Amino acid sequence: MRHTLAVLVENKFGVLSRVAGLFSRRGYNIDSLAVGITENPNISRMTIVVRGDEHVLEQVIKQLNKLIDVIRVMDLGAEESVDRELALIKVNADKDNRAEIIQIVDIFRARIIDVAAHSLTIEVTGDEGKIEAIENLLKPFGIMEMARTGKIALKRGSKSP
Amino acid sequence: MSEKKERMTGARAIIESLYREGVEVIFGYPGGVLLPLYDELYDADIRHILVRHEQAAAHAAEGYARATGKVGVCLATSGPGATNLVTGIANAYMDSIPMVAFTGQVPRSLLGNDAFQEADITGITMPITKHNYLVQNANDLPRIIKEAFHIASTGRPGPVLIDLPKDVTTDEIDFYYPDKVDLRGYKPTFKGNLQQVKKAASAIAKSSRPLIYAGGGIISSGAHEELLKFAEIIQAPVTTTLTGISSFPSGHPLYLGMPGMHGTKYANYAIQESDLLIAVGARFDDRVTGKVQSFAPNAKIIHIDIDPAEISKNVTVDIPIVGDAKNVLASLIKHVKKTERKEWIDKIQEWRDAYPLHYIKEKNNLKPQFILEQINEVCDDAIIVTEVGQHQMWTAQYYKFKEPRTFISSGGLGTMGYGFPAAIGAKIGRPDKVVFNIAGDGSFQMNLQELATAMQDDIPVIVAIMNNGYLGMVRQWQELFFDKRYSFTCIKGSVDFVKLAEAYGALGIRVTKEDEVKPAIEKAIKSNKPAVIDFIVECEENVSPMVPAGAAINEILDLERKE
Numbered sequence: 001m002r003h004t005l006a007v008l009v010e011n012k013f014g015v016l017s018r019v020a021g022l023f024s025r026r027g028y029n030i031d032s033l034a035v036g037i038t039e040n041p042n043i044s045r046m047t048i049v050v051r052g053d054e055h056v057l058e059q060v061i062k063q064l065n066k067l068i069d070v071i072r073v074m075d076l077g078a079e080e081s082v083d084r085e086l087a088l089i090k091v092n093a094d095k096d097n098r099a100e101i102i103q104i105v106d107i108f109r110a111r112i113i114d115v116a117a118h119s120l121t122i123e124v125t126g127d128e129g130k131i132e133a134i135e136n137l138l139k140p141f142g143i144m145e146m147a148r149t150g151k152i153a154l155k156r157g158s159k160s161p
Numbered sequence: 162m163s164e165k166k167e168r169m170t171g172a173r174a175i176i177e178s179l180y181r182e183g184v185e186v187i188f189g190y191p192g193g194v195l196l197p198l199y200d201e202l203y204d205a206d207i208r209h210i211l212v213r214h215e216q217a218a219a220h221a222a223e224g225y226a227r228a229t230g231k232v233g234v235c236l237a238t239s240g241p242g243a244t245n246l247v248t249g250i251a252n253a254y255m256d257s258i259p260m261v262a263f264t265g266q267v268p269r270s271l272l273g274n275d276a277f278q279e280a281d282i283t284g285i286t287m288p289i290t291k292h293n294y295l296v297q298n299a300n301d302l303p304r305i306i307k308e309a310f311h312i313a314s315t316g317r318p319g320p321v322l323i324d325l326p327k328d329v330t331t332d333e334i335d336f337y338y339p340d341k342v343d344l345r346g347y348k349p350t351f352k353g354n355l356q357q358v359k360k361a362a363s364a365i366a367k368s369s370r371p372l373i374y375a376g377g378g379i380i381s382s383g384a385h386e387e388l389l390k391f392a393e394i395i396q397a398p399v400t401t402t403l404t405g406i407s408s409f410p411s412g413h414p415l416y417l418g419m420p421g422m423h424g425t426k427y428a429n430y431a432i433q434e435s436d437l438l439i440a441v442g443a444r445f446d447d448r449v450t451g452k453v454q455s456f457a458p459n460a461k462i463i464h465i466d467i468d469p470a471e472i473s474k475n476v477t478v479d480i481p482i483v484g485d486a487k488n489v490l491a492s493l494i495k496h497v498k499k500t501e502r503k504e505w506i507d508k509i510q511e512w513r514d515a516y517p518l519h520y521i522k523e524k525n526n527l528k529p530q531f532i533l534e535q536i537n538e539v540c541d542d543a544i545i546v547t548e549v550g551q552h553q554m555w556t557a558q559y560y561k562f563k564e565p566r567t568f569i570s571s572g573g574l575g576t577m578g579y580g581f582p583a584a585i586g587a588k589i590g591r592p593d594k595v596v597f598n599i600a601g602d603g604s605f606q607m608n609l610q611e612l613a614t615a616m617q618d619d620i621p622v623i624v625a626i627m628n629n630g631y632l633g634m635v636r637q638w639q640e641l642f643f644d645k646r647y648s649f650t651c652i653k654g655s656v657d658f659v660k661l662a663e664a665y666g667a668l669g670i671r672v673t674k675e676d677e678v679k680p681a682i683e684k685a686i687k688s689n690k691p692a693v694i695d696f697i698v699e700c701e702e703n704v705s706p707m708v709p710a711g712a713a714i715n716e717i718l719d720l721e722r723k724e
Contacts, residue, residue, distance in 0.1 A: 062470035
């Protein structure tokens with residue numbers, strides 16, 4: 001079972017290693033982790049996707065809460081939250097298949113952000129499923145490089161934490 | 162009201178901050194990057210105990226904290242000084258003891274350069290501290306020190322480390338000590354939830370075989386009086402974990418001693434038969450639960466703990482109450498009624514009569530259990546510190562503790578070499594008490610250099626070595642589970658401990674016969690100086706009873722050695 005956690009932390013050096021260390025030494029698996037500052041420059045937001053049963057999830061949340069630099073931990077269930085991920089994909093492209101790739105990009109409402117003689121670099125945003133789908137369609141052309149941000153997420157509705 | 166700001170160096174600001182935290186003693190060892198701070202300590206109004214190895218500084222600070230309930234403070238230089246503290250910090254973390262450790266660090270400009278005596282001590286201690294700080298700006302010193310003492314001593318206590326780059330201690334700041342801490346990520350729950358307390362009270366009312374399983378949390382929260390009152394009202398027997406020993410009077414009719422691997426049979430049987438286990442400030446350690454699936458199979462579980470992460474970590478809890486043990490017990494007392502539970506108490510008395518702790522005396526062999534009984538007879542209100550191993554278990558079994566903070570032992574981490582420096586710390590915190598370090602010949606050799614510290618600062622602790630020539634606990638396991646193949650556990654003839662004590666100027670006494678035991682203890686106490694008593698005991702005595710690893714706690718074996 002995969003869970004998405006939103007973790008608000010003090011924007012201090014070392015906080016990332018405190019959180020990452022907690023996961024590694026207790027043997028919890030992180031699928032993805034994204035960090036960035038929030039509307040308050042003193043607070044960073046980590047979005048962590050973690051794998052485990054309810055017992056593991058409960059321990060993860062409690063252990064995170066024990067860290068002094070962790071201000072708040074929220075378990076974002078799938079229904080009550082919105083999430084997105086961004087990927088950059090550099091794909092082999094020449095004059096014969098460029099049109100076909102552009103068509104795929106259009107269908108996915110992705111963007112081309114760099115064009116070179118033998119490659120296109122594509123920016124795509126969406127949920128995990130969408131990113132995996134475009135990746136699969138682009139694979140036959142030859143993906144040269146790919147970078148994914150990991151998921152970021154917010155709770156739905158007008159309530160802020 | 163804020164005080165007036167005064168211009169001073171970072172080093173001075175540290176001393177001023179320590180004054181405001183009421184620090185009376187620091188256990189430390191100087192070094193290059195600490196020169197500015199040591200220069201301030203030279204005429205500061207704080208006692209400094211110069212240890213002979215930094216590990217001892219951390220253990221001594223912990224012993225002091227455990228004996229007094231105050232925050233222990235230790236200090237070590239950068240690099241090896243700091244890494245030598247690591248075992249002591251880990252020990253304090255495992256047993257939740259309040260400690261603030263200061264370490265020197267290379268100047269900020271050299272950080273990360275692999276400079277001389279540089280070690281990333283905040284990185285190294287991240288998993289074994291409650292929190293740690295690398296001070297980047299001298300102006301932050303007062304706030305950080307204030308926060309460190311607050312974090313160390315509140316909630317579930319623990320060690321906090323402050324790493325001090327040398328130039329931070331020489332920079333000048335306008336000193337101002339804050340009145341309050343403001344940590345939005347740290348708000349420990351102190352008061353128990355009233356609904357949960359009522360639920361627990363009703364479960365207690367319905368129970369016919371309740372049992373209290375109390376841990377170190379009773380001692381850290383000062384809840385011993387509430388525990389006694391609570392147990393007497395609901396007429397529930399009490400078993401205390403290793404770190405909970407001394408939180409409940411040993412002679413009390415409701416007291417069952419320690420549970421678990423080397424606990425009493427009757428404590429273990431009571432847990433297995435109980436229909437309601439009330440855990441207070443204890444964490445269901447594997448040495449207590451044995452095979453966890455078979456632990457307390459008939460019981461509902463109430464778990465009172467200040468740390469929410471302990472709830473349902475090892476066993477599933479029916480009624481959790483997060484809060485301070487003293488506060489929650491006081492609140493529970495208001496909701497429970499005086500109950501008689503004659504049948505249950507009688508049943509336990511039957512077990513107590515049928516399966517007492519016992520050992521077999523032998524004519525020509527001194528038994529460690531006998532020595533502990535004799536120490537108890539000569540001095541029944543001492544502070545007893547132990548090292549780790551067989552002697553530790555015998556102490557837990559045979560000394561009758563009467564008041565809290567009189568038993569000090571490395572529980573979670575099981576650190577050999579802990580006892581002697583911890584005893585030094587305890588004696589400094591409680592100079593009015595006789596302090597024994599019950600040791601094995603193995604453990605004592607891990608920090609015996611502290612005899613020099615005890616001599617220099619005139620700290621009269623008594624080291625009672627149960628000298629069996631073996632790393633006894635490991636030998637016991639080899640005897641039982643590895644066909645008596647005593648692989649590297651024999652240390653016979655290591656050293657003449659009497660001469661060793663004398664070399665340091667301490668009192669050394671050797672004891673080989675029963676009738677010499679008491680006079681030796683009396684002589685050591687009377688000498689009022691550091692003393693080492695070398696008790697030559699039976700080599701292959703086993704700690705009994707014993708639950709083999711992986712067994713349920715009622716599958717408990719007698720291992721007494723027959724002549």
